[in-house]
Amino acid sequence: AQRVTQPEKLLSVFKGAPVELKCNYSYSGSPELFWYVQYSRQRLQLLLRHISRESIKGFTADLNKGETSFHLKKPFAQEEDSAMYYCALSGSNYQLIWGAGTKLIIKP
Amino acid sequence: NAGVMQNPRHLVRRRGQEARLRCSPMKGHSHVYWYRQLPEEGLKFMVYLQKENIIDESGMPKERFSAEFPKEGPSILRIQQVVRGDSAAYFCASSGTGTGGIQYFGAGTRLSVL
Numbered sequence: 001a002q003r004v005t006q007p008e009k010l011l012s013v014f015k016g017a018p019v020e021l022k023c024n025y026s027y028s029g030s031p032e033l034f035w036y037v038q039y040s041r042q043r044l045q046l047l048l049r050h051i052s053r054e055s056i057k058g059f060t061a062d063l064n065k066g067e068t069s070f071h072l073k074k075p076f077a078q079e080e081d082s083a084m085y086y087c088a089l090s091g092s093n094y095q096l097i098w099g100a101g102t103k104l105i106i107k108p
Numbered sequence: 109n110a111g112v113m114q115n116p117r118h119l120v121r122r123r124g125q126e127a128r129l130r131c132s133p134m135k136g137h138s139h140v141y142w143y144r145q146l147p148e149e150g151l152k153f154m155v156y157l158q159k160e161n162i163i164d165e166s167g168m169p170k171e172r173f174s175a176e177f178p179k180e181g182p183s184i185l186r187i188q189q190v191v192r193g194d195s196a197a198y199f200c201a202s203s204g205t206g207t208g209g210i211q212y213f214g215a216g217t218r219l220s221v222l
Contacts, residue, residue: 032209044151044199044213086151090209094139094156095164101150 002027004089006099013077014107021072021102023061023087032090033070035061039083047072047085057081082106110135112202113182114214122222127187127194129217133202140183141211142168142175143199151199157183187219195221 003026013019025031035047048056050063050070061072070087087099113132121127133140142154153167157177168175172190177183187194197218201211 034210043215044201046210046212049210084150094203094209095141095153096209096211098151098153 002091002097004097004099006102008102010103012105019074019077023070025089034088035072036086037083077106079106112214114217118218120220121190129185130182131200132182137202137204139203140177141201142185145197190221192221
């Protein structure tokens, strides 16, 4: 079955501390994975996708096929990183399979 | 390109009334997705449509909810006989054959049922 799991509903870290938001997936095939972010009172927007291998706003995510993971990381958290983060997998037929989301709170 | 447009941004209905939510996809996009987000909850998939076709409605309640994406005009999510539990933010997203699976989101419609 195709599934995306974000085990943490809420993650709270201090400003300047490292951040890791976990995402595990189940997919029979070559997955394409995404991280989306929703800042307070804003629309959901794409943060990064694994095939582009970019670093956006200091965040990176590496696809680990052995562990079927796509964790989102940032070495030094900033207060403006506080948001809701969703991991998603591109399945067949143009649909995205979504994780439940992790609310990230950065404490000053 | 104006992006995905949703209206209204806020909609207030009394129990038993109908709610109509509209979504205009980005120019050139032929795939539309509707999601619901309950307060303090994550995003929940409702329905996926292409022009004049419902591709996947597995996330949509069987009763009172319907969606369409006509050949001309916006996609419509209709909720009949609304109840308090329908109060939520409803997001629409669109994608096209050239977007590599990326979905672009509207700002959402916040439905409040009194």
